[in-house]
Amino acid sequence: xxxxxxxxxxxxxxxxxxxxxxxxxxxxxxxxxxxxxxxxxxxxxxxxxxxxxxxxxxxxxxxxxxxxxxxxxxxxxxxxxxxxxxxxxxxxxxxxxxxxxxxxxxxxxxxxxxxxxxxxxxxxxxxxxxxxxxxxxxxxxxxxxxx
Amino acid sequence: xxxxxxxxxxxxxxxxxxxxxxxxxxxxxxxxxxxxxxxxxxxxxxxxxxxxxxxxxxxxxxxxxxxxxxxxxxxxxxxxxxxxxxxxxxxxxxxxxxxxxxxxxxxxxxxxxxxxxxxxxxxxxxxxxxxxxxxxxxxxxxxxxxxxxxxxxxxxxxxxxxxxxxxxxxxxxxxxxxxxxxxxxxxxxxxxxxxxxxxxxxxxxxxxxxxxxxxxxxxxxxxxxxxxxxxxxxxxxxxxxxxxxxxxxxxxxxxxxxxxxxxxxxxxxxxxxxxxxxxxxxxxxxxxxxxxxxxxxxxxxxxxxxxxxxxxxxxxxxxxxxxxxxxxxxxxxxxxxxxxxxxxxxxxxxxxxxxxxxxxxxxxxxxxxxxxxxxxxxxxxxxxxxxxxxxxxxxxxxxxxxxxxxxxxxxxxxxxxxxxxxxxxxxxxxxxxxxxxxxxxxxxxxxxxxxxxxxxxxxxxxxxxxxxxxxxxxxxxxxxxxxxxxxxxxxxxxxxxxxxxxxxxxxxxxxxxxxxxxxxxxxxxxxxxxxxxxxxxxxxxxxxxxxxxxxxxxxxxxxxxxxxxxxxxxxxxxxxxxxxxxxxxxxxxxxxxxxxxxxxxxxxxxxxxxxxxxxxxxxxxxxxxxxxxxxxxxxxxxxxxxxxxxxxxxxxxxxxxxxxxxxxxxxxxxxxxxxxxxxxxxxxxxxxxxxxxxxxxxxxxxxxxxxxxxxxxxxxxxxxxxxxxxxxxxxxxxxxxxxxxxxxxxxxxxxxxxxxxxxxxxxxxxxxxxxxxxxxxxxxxxxxxxxxxxxxxxxxxxxxxxxxxxxxxxxxxxxx
Numbered sequence: 001x002x003x004x005x006x007x008x009x010x011x012x013x014x015x016x017x018x019x020x021x022x023x024x025x026x027x028x029x030x031x032x033x034x035x036x037x038x039x040x041x042x043x044x045x046x047x048x049x050x051x052x053x054x055x056x057x058x059x060x061x062x063x064x065x066x067x068x069x070x071x072x073x074x075x076x077x078x079x080x081x082x083x084x085x086x087x088x089x090x091x092x093x094x095x096x097x098x099x100x101x102x103x104x105x106x107x108x109x110x111x112x113x114x115x116x117x118x119x120x121x122x123x124x125x126x127x128x129x130x131x132x133x134x135x136x137x138x139x140x141x142x143x144x145x146x147x
Numbered sequence: 148x149x150x151x152x153x154x155x156x157x158x159x160x161x162x163x164x165x166x167x168x169x170x171x172x173x174x175x176x177x178x179x180x181x182x183x184x185x186x187x188x189x190x191x192x193x194x195x196x197x198x199x200x201x202x203x204x205x206x207x208x209x210x211x212x213x214x215x216x217x218x219x220x221x222x223x224x225x226x227x228x229x230x231x232x233x234x235x236x237x238x239x240x241x242x243x244x245x246x247x248x249x250x251x252x253x254x255x256x257x258x259x260x261x262x263x264x265x266x267x268x269x270x271x272x273x274x275x276x277x278x279x280x281x282x283x284x285x286x287x288x289x290x291x292x293x294x295x296x297x298x299x300x301x302x303x304x305x306x307x308x309x310x311x312x313x314x315x316x317x318x319x320x321x322x323x324x325x326x327x328x329x330x331x332x333x334x335x336x337x338x339x340x341x342x343x344x345x346x347x348x349x350x351x352x353x354x355x356x357x358x359x360x361x362x363x364x365x366x367x368x369x370x371x372x373x374x375x376x377x378x379x380x381x382x383x384x385x386x387x388x389x390x391x392x393x394x395x396x397x398x399x400x401x402x403x404x405x406x407x408x409x410x411x412x413x414x415x416x417x418x419x420x421x422x423x424x425x426x427x428x429x430x431x432x433x434x435x436x437x438x439x440x441x442x443x444x445x446x447x448x449x450x451x452x453x454x455x456x457x458x459x460x461x462x463x464x465x466x467x468x469x470x471x472x473x474x475x476x477x478x479x480x481x482x483x484x485x486x487x488x489x490x491x492x493x494x495x496x497x498x499x500x501x502x503x504x505x506x507x508x509x510x511x512x513x514x515x516x517x518x519x520x521x522x523x524x525x526x527x528x529x530x531x532x533x534x535x536x537x538x539x540x541x542x543x544x545x546x547x548x549x550x551x552x553x554x555x556x557x558x559x560x561x562x563x564x565x566x567x568x569x570x571x572x573x574x575x576x577x578x579x580x581x582x583x584x585x586x587x588x589x590x591x592x593x594x595x596x597x598x599x600x601x602x603x604x605x606x607x608x609x610x611x612x613x614x615x616x617x618x619x620x621x622x623x624x625x626x627x628x629x630x631x632x633x634x635x636x637x638x639x640x641x642x643x644x645x646x647x648x649x650x651x652x653x654x655x656x657x658x659x660x661x662x663x664x665x666x667x668x669x670x671x672x673x674x675x676x677x678x679x680x681x682x683x684x685x686x687x688x689x690x691x692x693x694x695x696x697x698x699x700x701x702x703x704x705x706x707x708x709x710x711x712x713x714x715x716x717x718x719x720x721x722x723x724x725x726x727x728x729x730x731x732x733x734x735x736x737x738x739x740x741x742x743x744x745x746x747x748x749x750x751x752x753x754x755x756x757x758x759x760x761x762x763x764x765x766x767x768x769x770x771x772x773x774x775x776x777x778x779x780x781x782x783x784x785x786x787x788x789x790x791x792x793x794x795x796x797x798x799x800x801x802x803x804x805x806x807x808x809x810x811x812x813x814x815x816x817x818x819x820x821x822x823x824x825x826x827x828x829x830x831x832x833x834x835x836x837x838x839x840x841x842x843x844x845x846x847x848x849x850x851x852x853x854x855x856x857x858x859x860x861x862x863x864x865x866x867x868x869x870x871x872x873x874x875x876x877x878x879x880x881x882x883x884x885x886x887x888x889x890x891x892x893x894x895x896x897x898x899x900x901x902x903x904x905x906x907x908x909x910x911x912x913x914x915x916x917x918x919x920x921x922x923x924x925x926x927x928x929x930x931x932x933x934x935x936x937x938x939x940x941x942x943x944x945x946x947x948x949x950x951x952x953x954x955x956x957x958x959x960x961x962x963x
Contacts, residue, residue, distance in 0.1 A: 082617035082624055119614045120596025130614045
């Protein structure tokens, strides 16, 4: 169970938690080892981001071209600089951030933003998202630095 | 073309150039005839040009074709003379045609002179009175095919001479003088084919006869027969149908501006000149001094960088700037020393030949430059639509999302339903519009939406894939999968695709490559068109080299481990180790944006991220946490000795999830395999973890002949200090398994037993005696959690230390 939780399959998404085991099939002894493999059917909670989904995420990295945020889960979401409001400017320095022209909003590491996923790319073992905060009601919702 | 044609048949000639190539052959006959006719015309005092002349030249042309087809049908004897005559008739007065007919007939058969003039006239009338509409369309393939020369037609002979034009005229004169004696049909001198003329005749002898005594024709001239196949080619005009129109992007071929992008602003087809708009490369200083009449030192190989002309700047340098109004367009131009400028651009009239109009694909930067001054209002990428002229066939595919960029339906979006030659049927889904709607290909552009995953199929970024993050008219901004960088491409250059280049790149980046010179190696971090970018294995500084495939000596398998911790403390970076080679680690850090996230470091400067998975270390949460169980070898190696030796590469697999409770638990019960030392290859579950050592219950091989006797042993290994471990091994072996051991003793020495009594046992007994590094190294112990290896190996590709046990050996899990 522990092995599966936290993995990601392209088809279903991230396995967050297993809620129950449905059935355990017949075991199969593996050649050359003492191990037996069992097919196990289980139910689980999965996390699969989809296009258009709005979620809240923690910013983990800010850089010049892209700032990359990570959802409070396993998925990485990239937010391109083209997808943050136009009046925002990049400020380099110790704590790179994006600041609006009036300085009221600052996007930097560790702050929580609400974003919309505009595209996903699903690999066999990874889900990769591109998000935007350039829309109504999207943006920083909690800034630990300011608080 | 015979030179004289130029005089009076200009229009015809134009048509010759434009019309289909296949017709050229016949047409040439025409040309020759015309020439003959004209000649006749003059010499006989000329009759009024007949009604036929009134026809548009185009229709004449088309009629000719028709006639020839007819002739082929009618004159079954293949008498090409008829062609000849009838052709002549097409743009000559009928009577003249008749006369010609007499002549020709005369020299052919000498009998048909009496043919009824009226009859002929009637026939010709008949033909021409046919409606022309019939031929409005271009001749079909079949018709054209029948126009091609056949074996029955006169051959074309190639004669090497000098002054081909002169000879051609002489032959014409000769024909006029000698009339039917000259049994050649036509003479062709091509401007682009010097020193040769083509003579049309049935026999080589005829040609010889005709050219005999000519000046400029060398004696014993070889006359070459042009193969029938190539006959048409001889007279084909290379149709360079460059449809240069305004706003087309071109490139300059020569001069200071060689290679520069230019925009066509005006085309003069007659004079073969175009006016182009360029970003001037002018050295104002030099210009100023030149205009002042001072000597300008010409520096060779110096090309001023392109920049927009600043008129004020020029004035400051006392360059005379005239402001003139162009009478045609009404625009004002600044005139500096004969050069015209407007809005910083230079306007230059150049010959068509000095520009390249085909396959011009301006880069984004170039276009942007052109766009800069006209920032006011709509930043339209002026000639962007003309870019599409160059696109390949099959550009649009069924199902593509497209947008109309020109005409009334501009900005209409739709999906491609079907692609015909030029037209694309699109389904727009709009009410009130026919569905599907046919739109010219050139009016369409591909359309993408943010979030689409696309692949770049042409242009500078060819091959890249990424996700569209922004659509700015026809320019897409793509977040590349590979580099996580922004790439700007034209919508036209990409196709929607679910393919991911990273896939390829990633596979390749698992290669550690040995580059040509032996000591250097690296890891592929990026794929380019034909080369790889390789991050060289130089821990001191990041060094990226571009390496061609052939320079790569070999791909290294990843069956390597090093004797140190995996964690770069010095640089403060962390990430899973992707490759190890020669003591150099390649670490992947996704926050490291350079070099595709790869960092190269010496293993000795790294330690495994240890210890707590308290959650503060988010990154550690993935693969690094695997090492979490081994906090003991703290960031600073406890002893220099250990450090030097690199301790033991503990490559524990698995996610270490079980480790939450405490580090002891995590290994407990997991099956490990001993990688080195006397127990190399054996495996078994860990029964105890004590400090740096683990006690492993070995799974033993069935002793031959007595399958019931299983052999189990329990050994203990330290994690870092194998000599220490060895002692323990032995001790625990004797202690805990003594009974079993004893019971099996009678079976003879098992290989395991022998193996355990390594020669080094005695020395190893005292863990506190420092040992020489080499021997220790040899006995390096490596323990892996096999249980997690399957999963981990897939994910990380780095648990190379795992060998699957040979299938023939059956292991029993013996619990005691």
